[in-house]
Amino acid sequence: MHRLAVLFCLGGLAAPxxxxxxxxxxxxxxxxxxVGVGDSSDIDCTIWDRAGPPAAPKPASCRGPWGHRVQMAERGPVSLICGAPGPRNTAPGVEVAPYGQTGRWGGISCSSTPQGLDCRNGSGHGFRLSRASQQVW
Structure with missing residues (x-):
């Protein structure tokens, strides 16, 4: 079993x-x-196929696609990243986060459900990504 699967299934009990x-x-x-783990944790997520408006209005400074990528540290607000989503990582080492499972990495937790992916950090900020809608708080 790969390390991420262990972290996801066991809630991050293994400390790198x-x-x-x-x-x-x-x-x-x-x-x-x-997910980056170490002295502090962060997460960078991309959603390829989405409908509806993005989670936040597109800023004037963004000249490219908007609403496909979010970043969050274990404390502080969520950032939406300007630009097209990169290629999907199809390497065999990319773990699948099973529906119904929650992973914890430092101050970040993410739950995978059939309705989407919900992630939160220790300061109460977070995001929800699904094909139907995207939200940040």
């Missing part, structure tokens, strides 16, 4: 010694995230 990055995706493959 140095900064590591773990990719995971939802069972549909529409959402993929990279």
């Amino acid at each position: 010694a140095a900064a590591d990055v773990f990719p995971f995706k939802t069972p549909s493959g529409n959402i993929q995230c990279y």
